[in-house]
Amino acid sequence: MVKVEIINGPIDFFPLNDNRDQDGAEIVFNGRVRAAEYDKIITALEYEQYEDMAESELKKVAEKTVKKFVIHDLFCKHRIGKVKVGQSSLHVVIRSKHRKEGFIAMNYFISALKDRVPIWKWAILEDGTKIPSDCTSS
Amino acid sequence: MVKVEIINGPIDFFPLNDNRDQDGAEIVFNGRVRAAEYDKIITALEYEQYEDMAESELKKVAEKTVKKFVIHDLFCKHRIGKVKVGQSSLHVVIRSKHRKEGFIAMNYFISALKDRVPIWKWAILEDGTKIPSDCTSS
């Protein structure tokens, strides 16, 4: 089963499901905002999305992952808006029969998400300035 | 930081820690008992440990993983005793700066655990018979 959500506000983690007969492996990934972005100190990131397209691309990527690898569940929440340092911007749960296919699927999914889903980061610096994340390196 | 525990009874999952400044990635692995072991239907597994040695080997493996890869936290709980189908026998949390090193460390840790830690599975079949898990294949 595939569930994807784009959320403006803190992520409620999917409950760990300790009641599955066929899934030997459950892998959870939480991606958090770190205190530095390209070596500049930040207080938060602000995630911008291309509305509707972000969610539909996320869904496509999730469905492709589930089809490509033999996994049962792929649940994903991606946050948009302001996310403070230390908080999760991305939460993914994959359930599969075996661990190996689960890890491969998780890596594939996150890479594909980072490659295709129209979401961008703006860095919020200590003085309050907001700049596209890439420009923090210049 | 390394925490390892061998537990006789249900696993309390480590809380997901949404308050970390330096760890961009948190990876959780839950290994569950599946309804079949080597194609035979089972109702539960019973995990047997070599007391003291299992925990000390688990700790060694965890410490080696933390040292070998640049990760901040490795927390692990392994259950022993009877674990019903659907329940978790293994719970691992790894926190690291980046996702890639976290996944590599997780794979390494689980493989090393499966290779070195003196814990064994007994299959409990539908008729109540208890046999070493390997012998379910014969």
Next chain:
Amino acid sequence: MIKIKIKCFSQVKYALGKKELVLELESGTTTQEVERLIRKKANRNLDIVSLSVAVNKKYISKSLVLNDGDEVAFIPPVQGG
């Protein structure tokens, strides 16, 4: 003449200082031509930025002729996760 909407994100928004543009163009205008126009408006600030193209919220892989009412986005490298 056709009227199209351009959605601007991230570096494109930063370079143009706008979230959205509406352009009136001659019929037959292609996405490639619009991209050239956008890069020009950005005053060299997008010169080193690679842009993917979406028409009506779907990625396209080669230049298309635009229709009246189309929504176009020139998508800088995405950064989800």
Next chain:
Amino acid sequence: MIKIKIKCFSQVKYALGKKELVLELESGTTTQEVERLIRKKANRNLDIVSLSVAVNKKYISKSLVLNDGDEVAFIPPVQGG
């Protein structure tokens, strides 16, 4: 003479029908000799099982001479996880 304790797990326990054995052996007996003895007691049931060896709850990589009071385990392939 020395007295050693053998801990039995998984297939070793299953083959011998015992969790633990106490053996009295001549001084100078090695882990390799004890392993041969255990395999013999198991009546061919451990013939295809590879065994690692732990002395006093630590893996050893080559045969050792045992001391009085040692605890020895012949460890079949482990199955944690």
